[in-house]
Amino acid sequence: MRTPEEQHAAIARLSASLPVRPDAEHLRELLAAAFIAHIEDLWPAGRDQGSPEWITVNVDSILATIERLYLMALEGYPGAGEFFDRMRWLPALVDDIDAQVAPRSKTFR
Numbered sequence: 125m126r127t128p129e130e131q132h133a134a135i136a137r138l139s140a141s142l143p144v145r146p147d148a149e150h151l152r153e154l155l156a157a158a159f160i161a162h163i164e165d166l167w168p169a170g171r172d173q174g175s176p177e178w179i180t181v182n183v184d185s186i187l188a189t190i191e192r193l194y195l196m197a198l199e200g201y202p203g204a205g206e207f208f209d210r211m212r213w214l215p216a217l218v219d220d221i222d223a224q225v226a227p228r229s230k231t232f233r
Contacts, residue, residue, distance in 0.1 A: 128208060131215045132194040138218055139187045151221060152183045158217050159186055165210040166190075190214065 126134065142148055159166060160176045166186070167174045179186065190211065197204035 126215055126219070128194075128198055131218070132191070132198055134218045134222060135187070135191045135194055135214065138221060139184075139191045142184055142187065154217070154221070155183045155187060156180045158213070159183065162213055165213070168210065 138151075142151060145151060156179055159174075159179045163174060163176075163179070174186075193207060194211070197207045
């Protein structure tokens with residue numbers, strides 16, 4: 125299991141490389157599905173904050189925002205523990221992408 129710092133580094137690498145990867149569209153589809161499946165984790169204020177349609181066309185921006193929030197959580201900003209709990213599903217998905225294997229489950233948990 126990766127440390128939170130290693131998780132952040134993996135998310136940062138994926139975020140930075142996504143636009144130029146040859147499999148970028150496929151990965152965007154995987155990420156969009158995961159983001160939609162975890163919409164309550166990403167938008168605890170409610171579903172109106174991020175519709176499935178909006179998520180699908182903004183995957184890169186969402187991933188970049190998650191990466192920045194991970195860094196802030198590592199720096200000890202208030203709510204860090206809650207943030208890591210809400211994002212508990214993401215490191216396994218990023219590990220699967222890094223390993224070039226299919227996600228572990230349809231809900232990415």
